[in-house]
Amino acid sequence: MPNMSSIKAEQQSAPIGGTGSYQLPVNMCTSSSNSSAMTMTTTTGSATPSRHNVSVTNIKCELEELPTPNGNLVPVIANYNHGSLRIPLSGQPHTAEEESDSEAELTNIENLKVRRRAADKNGPRPMSWEGELSEPEENGGSCGGGGAELMETETVIKSEVCSTSTPIQAASTTCPTMQPIKTELENIAGELQHHPRSNAYPVSSCNGPAKLKLAPTQSDPINLKYEPPLGDNNSPLLTTRNKSNSGGHLPLPANPSPDSAIHSVYTHSSPSQSPLTSRHAPYTPSLSRNNSDASHSSCYSYSSEFSPTHSPIQARHAPPAGSIYGNGVHHHGMLYRPLKAEASSTGGSSQESAQNLSMDSASSAMDPLGSGSLPASPAGISRQQLINSPCPICGDKISGFHYGIFSCESCKGFFKRTVQNRKNYVCVRGGPCQVSISTRKKCPACRFEKCLQKGMKLEAIREDRTRGGRSTYQCSYTLPNSMLSPLLSPDQAVAAAAVASVANHQHQHQQHHQHQHQQQRLQQQMNGFSGSTSLPASPSLGGASIKTEESEAKTLRASSIPTLLQEIMDVEHLWQYTDAELARINQPLSAFASGGSSSSSSSSSAASTAHQNHQQQQQQQQPHQHQQQQLTNPLLASAGLSSNGENANPDLIAHLCNVADHRLYKIVKWCKSLPLFKNISIDDQICLLINSWCELLLFSCCFRSIDTPGEIKMSQGRKITLSQAKTNGLQTCIERMLNLTDHLRRLRVDRYEYVAMKVIVLLQSDTSELHEAVKVRECQEKALQGLQAYTLAHYPDTPSKFGELLLRIPDLQRTCQLGKEMLTIKTRDGADFNLLMELLRGEH
DNA sequence: GTAGCCTTGAGC
DNA sequence: GCTCAAGGCTAC
Numbered sequence: 001m002p003n004m005s006s007i008k009a010e011q012q013s014a015p016i017g018g019t020g021s022y023q024l025p026v027n028m029c030t031s032s033s034n035s036s037a038m039t040m041t042t043t044t045g046s047a048t049p050s051r052h053n054v055s056v057t058n059i060k061c062e063l064e065e066l067p068t069p070n071g072n073l074v075p076v077i078a079n080y081n082h083g084s085l086r087i088p089l090s091g092q093p094h095t096a097e098e099e100s101d102s103e104a105e106l107t108n109i110e111n112l113k114v115r116r117r118a119a120d121k122n123g124p125r126p127m128s129w130e131g132e133l134s135e136p137e138e139n140g141g142s143c144g145g146g147g148a149e150l151m152e153t154e155t156v157i158k159s160e161v162c163s164t165s166t167p168i169q170a171a172s173t174t175c176p177t178m179q180p181i182k183t184e185l186e187n188i189a190g191e192l193q194h195h196p197r198s199n200a201y202p203v204s205s206c207n208g209p210a211k212l213k214l215a216p217t218q219s220d221p222i223n224l225k226y227e228p229p230l231g232d233n234n235s236p237l238l239t240t241r242n243k244s245n246s247g248g249h250l251p252l253p254a255n256p257s258p259d260s261a262i263h264s265v266y267t268h269s270s271p272s273q274s275p276l277t278s279r280h281a282p283y284t285p286s287l288s289r290n291n292s293d294a295s296h297s298s299c300y301s302y303s304s305e306f307s308p309t310h311s312p313i314q315a316r317h318a319p320p321a322g323s324i325y326g327n328g329v330h331h332h333g334m335l336y337r338p339l340k341a342e343a344s345s346t347g348g349s350s351q352e353s354a355q356n357l358s359m360d361s362a363s364s365a366m367d368p369l370g371s372g373s374l375p376a377s378p379a380g381i382s383r384q385q386l387i388n389s390p391c392p393i394c395g396d397k398i399s400g401f402h403y404g405i406f407s408c409e410s411c412k413g414f415f416k417r418t419v420q421n422r423k424n425y426v427c428v429r430g431g432p433c434q435v436s437i438s439t440r441k442k443c444p445a446c447r448f449e450k451c452l453q454k455g456m457k458l459e460a461i462r463e464d465r466t467r468g469g470r471s472t473y474q475c476s477y478t479l480p481n482s483m484l485s486p487l488l489s490p491d492q493a494v495a496a497a498a499v500a501s502v503a504n505h506q507h508q509h510q511q512h513h514q515h516q517h518q519q520q521r522l523q524q525q526m527n528g529f530s531g532s533t534s535l536p537a538s539p540s541l542g543g544a545s546i547k548t549e550e551s552e553a554k555t556l557r558a559s560s561i562p563t564l565l566q567e568i569m570d571v572e573h574l575w576q577y578t579d580a581e582l583a584r585i586n587q588p589l590s591a592f593a594s595g596g597s598s599s600s601s602s603s604s605s606a607a608s609t610a611h612q613n614h615q616q617q618q619q620q621q622q623p624h625q626h627q628q629q630q631l632t633n634p635l636l637a638s639a640g641l642s643s644n645g646e647n648a649n650p651d652l653i654a655h656l657c658n659v660a661d662h663r664l665y666k667i668v669k670w671c672k673s674l675p676l677f678k679n680i681s682i683d684d685q686i687c688l689l690i691n692s693w694c695e696l697l698l699f700s701c702c703f704r705s706i707d708t709p710g711e712i713k714m715s716q717g718r719k720i721t722l723s724q725a726k727t728n729g730l731q732t733c734i735e736r737m738l739n740l741t742d743h744l745r746r747l748r749v750d751r752y753e754y755v756a757m758k759v760i761v762l763l764q765s766d767t768s769e770l771h772e773a774v775k776v777r778e779c780q781e782k783a784l785q786g787l788q789a790y791t792l793a794h795y796p797d798t799p800s801k802f803g804e805l806l807l808r809i810p811d812l813q814r815t816c817q818l819g820k821e822m823l824t825i826k827t828r829d830g831a832d833f834n835l836l837m838e839l840l841r842g843e844h
Numbered sequence: 845g846t847a848g849c850c851t852t853g854a855g856c
Numbered sequence: 857g858c859t860c861a862a863g864g865c866t867a868c
Binding site for chain 3: 400401402403412416420460461462465466467468469470471
């Protein structure tokens with residue numbers, strides 16, 4: 001495992017200042033149904049605002065408390081030694097034999113890691129978890145659905161219900177059958193961790209709260225700091241920039257000197273705080289290079305879907321068909337997002353009035369074919385046109401796409417140097433200074449600030465300085481008006497920006513746009529997940545520059561979204577499935593159910609992931625095997641259900657198992673990108689995953705069923721009612737799920753709360769298998785703090801909501817256990833749901 | 845410290 | 857093998 005960089009810093013979650021406490025009546029240790037209370041302490045920091053007149057400082061990453069202007073100390077732990085430290089934990093006693101087995105298994109894991117890393121040194125860098133995970137499928141047969149992924153409305157019930165075992169037990173008790181899954185998870189996590197980039201900006205992932213500012217509510221008892229996004233752009237950096245700019249909505253501090261780019265951006269940060277810690281850390285990249293490309297090992301995020309060629313944005317942000325761009329092309333083009341405050345904040349150059357452009361991807365997003373033209377970009381702007389335009393920062397000639405925007409070579413180098421060397425420039429004039437070709441050297445503070453403002457991404461700088469390869473992250477680009485005006489009228493441009501921005505956000509959840517579904521999702525995003533829930537406007541939703549009272553209100557609400565929650569939300573798309581994926585996962589079963597041949601393998605749509613491709617291939621190669629395997633589905637058998645449909649709906653159950661199996665891949669991928677999860681050691685990541693996968697599946701299922709009382713939503717129109725559950729022998733479990741869903745509905749759980757709770761469930765540290773339980777607990781605390789701050793800020797009338805949300809977790813655990821008990825899965829050879837089967841087998 | 849050019853490496 | 861976005865090198 002590579003050493004963590006010395007600059008790796010992690011926010012210390014130790015309490016500072018006043019304290020408040022709450023109990024988490026959660027027992028995520030799946031080994032038993034016992035519940036344990038976890039006491040956590042939140043704090044309010046002491047006010048120690050300070051801004052120093054420093055011209056240039058090299059930022060230290062020592063352990064320190066960073067005083068913030070709003071009075072919150074941001075403790076930072078530097079030189080975190082990632083990893084292999086194993087803390088013997090008390091709690092779950094183990095027999096000597098178990099201990100021995102566990103040791104042996106852990107040793108196996110270590111050996112696997114070593115071998116893998118050794119192989120990586122000589123071989124190609126592993127590219128994706130999908131690829132890793134698809135391996136067992138080769139052995140175990142197809143899962144029927146290809147890499148199908150579920151959207152929010154898809155089905156997972158079965159997997160959740162069918163989960164008969166206790167994952168953590170599987171991990172901890174060294175069941176031999178668990179080794180395969182552990183190996184897979186290990187491989188996956190290993191790639192995340194072992195790759196040098198996995199250490200990149202760990203602060204970003206674990207320091208989420210560091211950038212938070214105290215909520216503007218006195219009721220907030222914890223030391224959470226919010227980062228009110230005043231801008232409309234998706235980038236948290238940009239958002240912050242807008243806020244910090246004097247020309248924006250907020251005036252510059254009275255102190256004229258300390259306005260370095262960094263200080264003004266991270267107003268909560270100490271002037272001495274490293275750009276890495278103060279900026280990078282807080283703004284946990286939502287998309288990790290690890291995720292995206294197979295290297296998938298870096299901790300700083302990019303997303304697999306977001307490679308420059310398969311940009312995340314490209315994948316996510318394609319405008320819906322029929323949009324005003326209306327070319328009907330599945331383009332990877334750019335989406336325009338005007339920056340209203342931009343011009344005023346940076347003063348008058350031609351670029352100041354530029355439109356901010358969110359791009360589907362850097363390169364191939366722009367030009368996946370390398371043809372040099374942007375494929376159906378909204379305004380029909382080619383890559384060449386963009387490159388020929390002036391650098392949005394200084395006006396020099398653009399040399400390419402650097403760190404998230406098209407910029408010149410000098411600004412690219414400047415940004416790299418500043419971040420890598422942790423410069424902390426301060427504008428002696430208090431900024432903003434004009435930044436042009438002739439003046440760009442005069443004020444690095446304002447230049448850097450403009451870099452950020454224009455969309456350069458800190459997360460694009462690789463902490464480990466790994467060269468080459470692709471990077472993927474959500475990009476925003478400043479497009480000069482001159483490039484838009486000939487194509488769109490100002491009004492059109494604004495409207496386009498609004499529509500595209502929303503579409504941009506939407507596409508984070510859907511790689512293959514289908515207009516109707518996108519419209520529905522748009523409505524969901526704008527109105528909340530369900531009609532009865534309220535969803536605070538996400539900053540990333542705020543691309544619309546058309547200021548209305550409603551949008552302003554949403555912006556206001558969005559401003560109180562803890563950054564950590566926003567970061568978690570930013571990776572939520574990894575949890576979701578696209579329509580194409582759903583179609584794939586549903587098709588085989590439909591064919592199966594209809595008695596058709598296993599032509600299920602002939603997926604109608606092109607595979608969008610390696611996993612899907614692989615599964616498609618497997619299905620094509622073994623269509624009959626797939627059918628046969630479904631006929632002998634051990635899940636069905638173990639559930640006392642025959643596959644001939646006599647007393648059950650095999651299609652339903654097999655489908656659910658199939659979905660669950662694929663869902664597990666999604667979960668792994670999602671976990672990788674979670675800001676808090678990424679800094680946890682490999683072993684602990686595996687442990688946590690094994691520990692909570694069932695709860696995660698079940699919880700997501702319940703949440704998506706909020707708007708369908710009496711029904712648990714399955715994939716695309718599939719629903720299961722209590723009566724249907726009785727037929728399938730799942731009555732008790734479904735009943736509990738419905739009950740849990742009722743609670744979620746009653747509590748009006750919104751999407752932010754939902755994603756936060758998932759992370760809390762995932763980061764349950766109450767297991768003796770964790771090597772760094774304290775660290776995991778600290779991460780969970782941050783998630784808890786984020787959730788608490790959010791609920792207090794958004795639902796001040798229901799201060800008990802936070803506690804009530806946590807109280808649902810034991811229900812969730814009990815429901816999972818019940819489902820497992822109901823469907824005592826017996827391990828059988830030839831299981832076709834590899835990952836799921838491995839997990840299930842490992843528990844018995 | 846700047847900035848132009850080079851090298852690297854993943855995706856296609 | 858090409859593209860391109862990373863980091864590296866080095867003259868200034």
